Structures are given as structure tokens and as C-alpha cells.
Amino acid sequence: MEKAIVVVDEIYDFITGGSLECGHSEEAVAATKALIEKNPALPVLFICDHHPANHCSFAAQGGPWPPHCVAGTHGAEIHKDLLPFVSEELTFYKGCDPEQEQYSGFDGKNEAGQSLAEVLNLLGTEVVYVTGIATEYCVKNTAEDLLKAGFKVTVIEDCLGWVDAEGHKKTLPDLKSEGIRIQ
Ligand SMILES: [Zn+2]
Numbered sequence: 001m002e003k004a005i006v007v008v009d010e011i012y013d014f015i016t017g018g019s020l021e022c023g024h025s026e027e028a029v030a031a032t033k034a035l036i037e038k039n040p041a042l043p044v045l046f047i048c049d050h051h052p053a054n055h056c057s058f059a060a061q062g063g064p065w066p067p068h069c070v071a072g073t074h075g076a077e078i079h080k081d082l083l084p085f086v087s088e089e090l091t092f093y094k095g096c097d098p099e100q101e102q103y104s105g106f107d108g109k110n111e112a113g114q115s116l117a118e119v120l121n122l123l124g125t126e127v128v129y130v131t132g133i134a135t136e137y138c139v140k141n142t143a144e145d146l147l148k149a150g151f152k153v154t155v156i157e158d159c160l161g162w163v164d165a166e167g168h169k170k171t172l173p174d175l176k177s178e179g180i181r182i183q
Pocket of ligand 1: 068069
């Protein structure tokens with residue numbers, strides 16, 4: 001059974017010191033790195049929130065969030081500890097259109113214009129391990145879309161960061177009841 005690891009938004013603006021810093025973010029990066037190192041044969045696909053400066057999800061445009069992950073800034077970069085595992089064809093950018101909020105990695109595209117599902121299918125993937133930030137938003141939406149697309153999905157709890165600890169705790173049983181494994 002072919003497996004793959006998906007890393008959601010482990011980028012500086014969601015990590016301690018970033019404009020939208022999340023709880024357990026540095027721990028999530030360290031645990032994700034350990035998971036990747038323990039499974040060196042598995043492809044690792046990175047999802048990146050990647051916004052223009054006038055994105056609709058930012059407060060100045062009436063959205064719920066402070067500006068974050070603006071293309072070309074440090075805040076939009078993947079954490080340096082994960083860079084050795086990053087490749088262009090397995091990196092997917094979402095939220096690039098100023099008018100559209102995209103929490104799910106499923107909406108992302110790589111430089112070649114391929115979607116996450118397209119590339120997972122090309123790799124013959126059946127089982128997907130999901131890690132990243134934040135549990136209640138982009139991890140949840142990505143995991144649910146993967147499940148709907150027919151993949152077996154396991155969310156790795158140690159590898160998650162969250163906007164709100166209570167929200168994180170509430171999201172896990174919801175995902176489990178939908179058929180997503182929590183490990
Ligand atoms: Zn965003």
C-alpha cells in the first residue's frame with residue numbers, strides 16, 4: 001500500500017514569532033521532521049498558504065485574519081528545518097487569488113499547475129499521513145477532502161499546531177467520527 005506524508009502550512013507566519021502564530025507550532029515542526037526522518041522512503045508533499053498583500057482573508061479587506069503568508073516575505077516560507085525535504089513538484093500553493101479563501105490543500109497547485117490529488121494519484125498513493133497547522137482550519141479541511149477523494153487518511157496528533165487549543169481538542173473527535181484515523 002503506497003503511502004505519503006502531507007505537511008500543511010508549517011510556514012513562519014503560523015509559527016512562534018509569526019503574524020498568526022499558533023500553539024504547539026514549533027513542537028509540530030520538530031515532530032513532523034522526526035516523522036519524515038523515520039519514513040525516508042515516503043514522498044513528502046508540502047501545502048503552503050500563499051497570499052497576495054490584498055487578500056480577502058485579511059482584516060483590512062474585512063476578513064478574519066491579520067496579514068499572513070504574503071508571497072515573497074519570510075512569513076510565507078516553510079520552516080528551515082523542513083527545507084531539506086522540500087521539492088518544487090511536491091509543493092502546493094493555496095490562497096493565491098485575492099478574492100478567494102482556501103483552507104484546503106486540495107485547492108493548491110504546484111508550479112506545474114498540478115493539484116495535490118493529481119500528484120498523489122500519480123504517485124499511486126492510498127494512505128496519507130497529515131501533519132501541520134492549524135488543526136481546526138487547514139489541517140481539517142485538507143484531511144476531509146483527502147478522505148472524500150478516497151484516500152485512507154491518518155492525522156498525526158503530535159505533528160499538529162492550533163489557533164485555539166479548545167478548537168483543536170474539539171476537531172479531533174469530529175475528524176475521527178468522519179472516518180479519519182488519529183494517531
Ligand atoms: Zn491564509
